[in-house]
Amino acid sequence: MAGTRWNVETCFQTGKTIGLDEPQVRRWVSWYRHVTLVMLAHAILTVIAARERERHTDQILIPLTFNEIRRLFTRMITNTIHSLDHWLHWSTWRRRHQARAKTSHYRRRGQLIHQSTST
Structure with a gap:
């Protein structure tokens, strides 16, 4: 519940x-x-x-999320000073960074849990 x-x-x-x-x-x-x-x-x-x-099979990037798709769609239909290629590159960079952060978080969390159970 x-x-x-x-x-x-x-x-x-x-x-x-x-x-x-x-x-x-x-x-x-x-x-x-x-x-x-x-x-x-x-x-x-x-x-x-x-x-x-x-x-999605790539471990370097996280899959496109609901919010990321919404952002890209908004950038695609609105007239901005940057091209669509710029926003796609930005999205790839952001998703790669999120994947690294997720991996580091789980690795760190696993170390903390392992330390707490071994003491």
């Missing part, structure tokens, strides 16, 4: 990142259209992230 709260909190947080918390509407029909569009975007991003996790 305690673990389900984390799933609910995660769903609320991802809903907020794609606009579910800011429907500036005055009528029910407008609200319904906004929520439907946001939920569709959420479903598409979730499916893309799940497929990426399934086919």
